[in-house]
Amino acid sequence: MAASLQSVNPTLSRNLSSPNNSSSVAPFRSPFLRFDSTSVSRGFKPLVSFRNASSSAFVTRSAAEPQERKTFHGLCYVVGDNIDTDQIIPAEFLTLVPSNPDEYEKLGSHALVGLPAAYKERFVQPGEMKTKYSIIIGGENFGCGSSREHAPVCLGAAGAKAVVAQSYARIFFRNSVATGEIYPLDSEVRVCDECKTGDVATIELREGDSILINHTTGKEYKLKAIGDAGPVIDAGGIFAYARKAGMIPSAAA
Amino acid sequence: MASSVISSSPFVCKSSSSSSKKDLGFSSFTKSSQISIHRCQKKSISRKIVSVMAPQKDRSPGTTGSVKTGMTMTEKILARAAEKSLVVPGDNIWVNVDVLMTHDVCGPGAFGIFKREFGEKAKVWDPEKIVVIPDHYIFTADKRANRNVDIMREHCKEQNIKYFYDITDLGNFKANPDYKGVCHVALAQEGHCRPGEVLLGTDSHTCTAGAFGQFATGIGNTDAGFVLGTGKILLKVPPTMRFILDGEMPSYLQAKDLILQIIGEISVAGATYKTMEFSGTCIESLSMEERMTLCNMVVEAGGKNGVIPPDATTLNYVENRTSVPFEPVYSDGNASFVADYRFDVSKLEPVVAKPHSPDNRALARECKDVKIDRVYIGSCTGGKTEDFMAAAKLFHAAGKKVKVPTFLVPATQKVWMDVYALPVPGSGGKTCAQIFEEAGCDTPASPSCGACLGGPADTYARLNEPQVCVSTTNRNFPGRMGHKEGQIYLASPYTAAASALTGHVTDPREFLQ
DSSP, rough: OGGGGOOHHHHHHHHHTTTTOOOOOOOOOOSSSSOOTTTTOOOOOOOOBBBBBBSSOOOOOOOOOOOOEEEEEEEEOOSSSOOOOOHSSSSGGGGGGGGSSSHHHHHHTTTTSOOOOTTOSSSSSSTTTTTTEEEOOOSSSTTOOOOHHHHHHHHHHHTTTEEEEEEEEEEHHHHHHHHTTTTEEBBOOOOOGTTTTOOOOEEEESSSSSEEEEETEEEEEEOOOOTTHHHHHTSEEESHHHHHSSOOOOOOO | OOOOOOOOOOOOOOOTTTTGGGGSGGGSSSSHHOOOOOHHHHHTTSSSSSSOOOOOOOGGGGGGSSOOOOOOHHHHHHHHTTTTSOOOOOOOEEESSSSSEEETTHHHHHHHHHHHOOOTTTOOOOOTTTEOOOOOSOOOOOOOHHHHHHHHHHHHHHOSEEOOOOOOOTOGGGOOOOOOOOHHHHHHHTTTTOOTOEEEESSGGGGGGGGGSEEEEEEOHHHHHHHHSEEEEEEEOOEEEEEEEESSOOOOOOOHHHHHHHHHHTTTTTTTTEEEEESSSSHHHOOOOHHHHHHHGGGGGGGSSEEEOOOHHHHHHHHOOOOSSOOOOOOOOOOOSSSSEEEEGGGGEEEETTTTTTOOOOEGGGGOOOOOOOOEEEEEHHHHHHHHHHHHHHOOOOHHOSSSOOOEEEEBBHHHHHHHHHBBBTTOOOOOOHHHHHHHHOOOSSSSGGGGGGGGOOOOOOOSOOOOEEESOOOOOOTTTTTOOEEEEOOOHHHHHHHHHHOOOOOOOHHHH
């Protein structure tokens, strides 16, 4: 399948072909697993899968249909820069194994419990298992620190749907996509300075121009396209996506 | 704050201009082609140091023969692991993995995903290329932590994993002949780190192994589950930032000071998605353990991997510990680097990272008014044999007792034994342990990751109160060692020892000159 992926996003190639102007390029999260939707050659089935919020029905669509929108709506929880994995999920909770369903739920209940006391409003209320905030707004370098996958997992387990941050640490970003637990979206400006915890917001993901609308302040923000990371997260992570695309054999019976 | 510049999703696939469908992609994941890849590699590894490139298929003339475009070390390692003659930063390539490491915290999750995705009866891609090292939450009564070690034992038994450094008697670490301790130090000590190879681990400090001139980086459970089944991973080739450190290393300076200096320079996101390549006359003078300390904290700058060109020091260390053939690679003279930094090491001074960020750099001597409550010497960053030797040397030179509780946690069994057996140069034959005892430090504890990351509530030396700690560990974000209001000053072993003697953050020159 990989060999039939014709094109890498041209913007990305441009960035990387000029290694010396390192200070001039804004952070850019490239789309991944992009496939040329007009070429159905080499036995690869083009697949756009779409996860319905209320059921796990998957819809296969041909490339000719108009782009799907994906929408998240809910309350925002605002944090600052360099929110590291110890603040997202303190190390003492790493004894919980994410692939165990009970412990997965427990991880969610501890999401962002490592944030200092200055964060008076907690992400998950004491005694609760889930969060009332579906959108996390962050600054620079969200998710820095450890490679622990428990970090994006606990956010997803708690019920968050997306993070909107200025930039991400690479392992956190990669883990978010691989697990399909949460959408790591890039803002173009410092959204965390203009939103407050409790603001009501909508995120619309589209192929060209994804946006974050803060209904409480009335402001809109452009988000960078998540590109081909989107279908992977929609599918439920890298394995689910790879299996759907016929890239790897299904789990043995 | 420097934002990441050339950021990259690791998942974009780009087919190289001349390759056929078979070069990339999942068609090679059926069991038979997995075997054929291994057979190719086995056939070619018949001499001690050989090329590990598999036979090329269907390559157009332009891509055979000598490569005109220069590549950095990391690019070369990844190109070879992807069986390509050339890669450039930004390329997304499928890479063959030489070693996959996991531990007690992430191992159960990684194997859980492996079984869920490949089937309950699935077998790992190569039981000799997986190293399972329990090290994080070992000496604790926490039932789940203990259970996780048991889970790894079951998996290793079932899969016939060759390297499982097991521990069963938690009351006496010495009663466990297989147990090693901190994974990154154990990997090196047991000969699993070899120049030119690709090493992945379910731990961010896997980048430590870059000291051996290999590509080593941390991954999550899902990626690890994927590697367990296929022996491959999709990676984006990172661009390389070059750090040239020249000059003679002052006697009071250590590799920890160098890396804290660099992280303070470029910030915690200064190397995001990039390789940090270290070279220069100072680097050449460093021991392997010091090089490991340097590469260990690459992730604290956001780096994807760190790398140091192998030399006689490297080969001497490696050849004494493994008989697996390897082939080192080196950056070409005309390779492209995305940034160049030069340091004259002789002008540097001991530094610390103040709370609460590894890039919150300050000169140790400018923090001398900071009163501290305790000192912690341990972890993959600062708990190796030479780290303890350095601390002991300073304590001996000072001839005083510590003013605050000083916790010592050797990284591995071997380090622990060295602390008790090796004579400290210039001390008239005393061991580290004797010097530590005379200085009033705590008795060296059972080897593990210990309190570097807090851990279960009963972890030895955990920060359970809002105290100020000088530590030879790698991160000081809020709550890192336990208490959220704990204040952690990251420092070299020399600085940590000096601080223990005064009860304040202290420049080691107070005692070493």
